[in-house]
Amino acid sequence: MKITNYELFQVQPRWLFLKIETDEGITGWGEPVIEGRAATVKAAVIELMEYLIGKDPLQIEDHWNVMYRGGFYRGGPILMSAISGIDQALWDIKGKYLNVPIHQLLGGKARESIKVYSWIGGDRPSDVGAAAKEVVDKGFTAIKMNGTDELQYIDSYEKIDRVLANVSAIRDAVGPYIGIGIDFHGRVHKPMAKVLAKELEQFRPMFIEEPVLPENNEALRDIANHTVIPIATGERMYSKWDFKN
Numbered sequence: 017m018k019i020t021n022y023e024l025f026q027v028q029p030r031w032l033f034l035k036i037e038t039d040e041g042i043t044g045w046g047e048p049v050i051e052g053r054a055a056t057v058k059a060a061v062i063e064l065m066e067y068l069i070g071k072d073p074l075q076i077e078d079h080w081n082v083m084y085r086g087g088f089y090r091g092g093p094i095l096m097s098a099i100s101g102i103d104q105a106l107w108d109i110k111g112k113y114l115n116v117p118i119h120q121l122l123g124g125k126a127r128e129s130i131k132v133y134s135w136i137g138g139d140r141p142s143d144v145g146a147a148a149k150e151v152v153d154k155g156f157t158a159i160k161m162n163g164t165d166e167l168q169y170i171d172s173y174e175k176i177d178r179v180l181a182n183v184s185a186i187r188d189a190v191g192p193y194i195g196i197g198i199d200f201h202g203r204v205h206k207p208m209a210k211v212l213a214k215e216l217e218q219f220r221p222m223f224i225e226e227p228v229l230p231e232n233n234e235a236l237r238d239i240a241n242h243t244v245i246p247i248a249t250g251e252r253m254y255s256k257w258d259f260k261n
Contacts, residue, residue: 048101158195
């Protein structure tokens with residue numbers, strides 16, 4: 017089996033989809049995109065697909081290594097998103113070729129169900145409280161919310177209190193046992209992240225997410241040592257090497 021062609025579909029406002037075709041009529045689909053950079057990732061996919069035309073789509077690991085290790089410049093959101101979407105499409109082809117779900121090729125499913133949370137919007141206590149109550153009434157047992165606006169290295173407790181008011185409104189609306197994830201979006205520097213985390217402990221959050229930017233991941237150790245709240249990260253990390261520290 018050989019890869020014969022591909023198509024890219026850029027869908028407004030923010031999506032990019034890839035279809036890879038083979039000489040046996042099997043096609044695979046992937047989503048090679050990073051938010052806000054669909055056209056840039058599209059260009060990277062076009063460059064990478066030049067190598068793959070005529071190749072056996074089943075040799076997924078070999079192709080991944082060539083795409084990643086074959087160039088002098090590696091990693092980053094654009095290249096890794098392009099490789100990821102191609103990788104998805106190749107796995108799709110392989111699953112169809114072998115007539116098995118992809119999870120069977122990766123060792124089989126590990127659970128029958130998984131807990132999910134719902135994102136809520138709103139910047140005022142009345143908004144987030146009502147939004148949390150609405151999704152909990154639909155059956156969700158956890159929510160995630162925006163944590164804060166940008167904070168300076170040293171900032172005011174007025175901003176801290178606004179965050180606490182929002183989280184308090186959620187606790188008042190849905191009770192003590194609904195999970196609350198608080199996403200900082202990397203908008204906070206380590207000194208104020210430590211303050212925020214300590215102040216938020218009273219509400220027993222499920223986790224805080226990305227308290228600092230991923231280029232400052234070394235700060236996560238200090239923040240983790242300062243709070244009992246679990247820390248989530250990884251949204252802007254693109255390979256196992258980004259996680260190794």
